[in-house]
Amino acid sequence: MDLTYTEEEQDFRARLREWLAAALPTLPPRPDPLDWPARRAYDTAWQRRLYDAGYAGLHWPADAGGRGATPTQHLIFLEETELAGAPYVGANFVGLLHAGPTIAAEGTPEQRARWLPPILSGDEVWCQGFSEPDAGSDLASLRTRAVRDGDTYIVTGSKIWTSHAEVADWCELLVRTEPVSAAVPRHRGITWLAMPMNAPGVTVRPLRTLTGTAEFAEMFLDEVRVPVANRVGDENDGWRVTMVTLFFERGTAFVGEVVACRRTLRALAAAARANGRWDDQELRRTLGRLNAEFTALWRLTQWNVSAAQRTGGAQGVPGNGGSVFKLRYSHARQELYDAAARVLGPGSLDLSHDWTPDRLSSLSYTIAAGTSQIQWNIVAERILGLPKGR
Amino acid sequence: MDFRLTGDQRALQAGVRALLEGRFGRERLRAAVGKPGPGPNPPLDRALWRELGDAGFFALRLPAKDGGVGLGLPEAVLAFEEAGRALLPGPLVATHLAAGTLPGAATGESVVTWVDGELVEWLDAADCVLGPGNAAGAVPVRSVDPLTPLHRVPAGADGARAAPAPGAACRSEAAVAALLTAAEQLGSAARTTEAAVQYAGEREQFGRSIGAFQAVKQLCAQMLVRTEVTRSAVYGAAVTGDPVEIAGAKLLADDAAVRNARDCLQVHGGMGFTWEADVHLHLKRAWVRAERWPTAGEAADVLAGALL
Known part of the structure; x- marks a missing residue:
């Protein structure tokens, strides 16, 4: 059990800090959150800065244009960028964390050369077309169809919860190339395609969430032609191709968020002290308990990253360790913003205070990327070995 | 950074688990628990206490030059985790803490308990009582835990909970x-x-x-x-x-x-x-x-x- 960083890791941290201190003051002002083209421009410009400084694709393998950094270096990168208040990965999220790693692992040399460099440099933005109105937690039941016509697929169907769809150049799309039947189980018959977002037949409609903003979109596909050359992996093998990205999860998925939550918690204490609610013992102890919670989540992050480091970082933590973390973190985040509402009192009904929209968005955490109920099933069946059942 | 257990730590963990399974397995546990109902407090198993002492359970963090094992807090935590798994009874924490200062604690020849509040564990069995409180006049309680005898310090006695002051x-x-x-x-x-x-x-x-x-x-x-x-x-x-x-x-x-x-x-x-x-x-x-x-x-x- 060692929580000290090696000399090499400390050196990496020091150089990163120095670079961030010089780079951040030169950033333009943050764009209006409702102005999608401005957000894309801001996010991709930051990605370009990272690229030029050699920090792009830190966790990608070197032969994919990345830096091949260790999980611990990636942890340090995410911790330091959050502490410094650097921009989030934003519009580059899908490219850097899902589509890119999938292409790096499963793509042909031509596909890697075509798609990976522009992701790293911020020139191209990707979105994710996985979920459908009738395929949420049960993703394998997806029904968007692709029919082969010579050297193209003709794709028809609809997707939902697609973030950054309005400004994306490419979509990593899961389609059904063979209908489910007695001979074809649900996880077979799915294919992974890179779909150009400017193809005729693609319609994007913003999806307004309970926060009042449109962070996501619905996507309607009407006989969209996608070249067969854009298929990554074999036809009908898309489920396995997609699962490969899970193995890039190295315990670092929520590093920045945990750092941010710990900062928010200290800000809550300061605000409570200032407005007198600190005198409420019950509220004060709630904040104290949250301090224990987020300290533990930070240690759990270091625990998972250490596990990934031991396997050489290539394999990653089995998604299962991530399930334990996500379950606890998503609930803790909701408790944090419920506590924020108690600190604010009636002010918690005022949307102009940052913590109010943050409280609303925290409601998505126990749903997105696998609901808590699905995660509990995963933990019970895959870690504890309990029988499958309904 | 490598937060996971080292090979030595895993060996220690396995060693303590094997020791406790051998010396305080389920049969010993159930024999110690006995039947429900009023009766004298269960005695502390002095032979087991000495075996724990011999195995280094109490002297784990003492420097080797003082006859200890010379390990740190992480190793002590692994040993106590195993004790918790096995429901090992006795004032383990107090005796472990006294190992450097009180003769006989490190070897398990002495049983040491601790008072810092209303309740004292294992008072009758203890050779020595440490802590900021005072166990004088403490009266036995019908303990909810059949394997942890409890005494209660009378209200107003000098045994009030002393939250440790910074620097104390x-x-x-x-x-x-x-x-x-x-x-x-x-x-x-x-x-x-x-x-x-x-x-x-x-x-x-x-x-x-x-x-x-x-x-x-x-x-x-x-x-x-x-x-x-x-x-x-x-x-x-x-x-x-x-x-x-x-x-x-x-x-x-x-x-x-x-x-x-x-x-x-x-x-x-x-x-x-x-x-x-x-x-x-x-x-x-x-x-x-x-x-x-x-x-x-x-x-x-x-x-x-x-x-x-």
Whole structure:
């Protein structure tokens, strides 16, 4: 059990800090959150800065244009960028964390050369077309169809919860190339395609969430032609191709968020002290308990990253360790913003205070990327070995 | 950074587990518990205490030049986690803490207990009482835990809970006691998770094992999440030795041990409500440990103060 960083890791941290201190003051002002083209421009410009400084694709393998950094270096990168208040990965999220790693692992040399460099440099933005109105937690039941016509697929169907769809150049799309039947189980018959977002037949409609903003979109596909050359992996093998990205999860998925939550918690204490609610013992102890919670989540992050480091970082933590973390973190985040509402009192009904929209968005955490109920099933069946059942 | 256990730490963990399975297995546990009902307090097993001393359980952190094992807090935490798993009885934490100062404690020849509040554990069995409180005039209590005799210090006596003041000599000692208690709670939480999973896999109702029902399997999953979050908190606090982090570890560990024992009881159904099942022993001991400093409220106060 060692929580000290090696000399090499400390050196990496020091150089990163120095670079961030010089780079951040030169950033333009943050764009209006409702102005999608401005957000894309801001996010991709930051990605370009990272690229030029050699920090792009830190966790990608070197032969994919990345830096091949260790999980611990990636942890340090995410911790330091959050502490410094650097921009989030934003519009580059899908490219850097899902589509890119999938292409790096499963793509042909031509596909890697075509798609990976522009992701790293911020020139191209990707979105994710996985979920459908009738395929949420049960993703394998997806029904968007692709029919082969010579050297193209003709794709028809609809997707939902697609973030950054309005400004994306490419979509990593899961389609059904063979209908489910007695001979074809649900996880077979799915294919992974890179779909150009400017193809005729693609319609994007913003999806307004309970926060009042449109962070996501619905996507309607009407006989969209996608070249067969854009298929990554074999036809009908898309489920396995997609699962490969899970193995890039190295315990670092929520590093920045945990750092941010710990900062928010200290800000809550300061605000409570200032407005007198600190005198409420019950509220004060709630904040104290949250301090224990987020300290533990930070240690759990270091625990998972250490596990990934031991396997050489290539394999990653089995998604299962991530399930334990996500379950606890998503609930803790909701408790944090419920506590924020108690600190604010009636002010918690005022949307102009940052913590109010943050409280609303925290409601998505126990749903997105696998609901808590699905995660509990995963933990019970895959870690504890309990029988499958309904 | 490599937060995971080293090979030596895993060997220590396995060694303590094997030792306790051999010396204090389930049969010994049930013999010590005996039958329910009024009776004299269970005696402390002095022979077992000496064996623990011989194995280095109490002298674990003493420097080798003083006859100790020369290990640190992380190793002590691993040993106490095993003690918690096995429901090992006795004032383990107090005797471990006294190992450097009190003759006979390191070897298990002396039994040492601790008083810092209303309750004193194992007072009749103790050769020596340490701590900021005063056990004079303490009267026996009908302890809820059949394997932890309790005395109560009379109200107004000089045994009032002394929250360690910053810089006080007893501060670091109290923090270590809290950490080792948290480690025991962690061991108990892990054990009740295993017991619940095992029972859910074996017990059949409606023609299938009850672990196939989501309502049951999700309880088990929640137990594992509590255990693993607590493990990170306790191990992290052992590495840093930070008193605030230790308070957090104790808070989470108390919660995990108590709630996991209750969920384990629930998964066991009617069987869980019997004296024969071990789960009530875990729950009752977890309640006893949760009363040790810092309790949930005291820990939350420490943790809140650190936010400012």
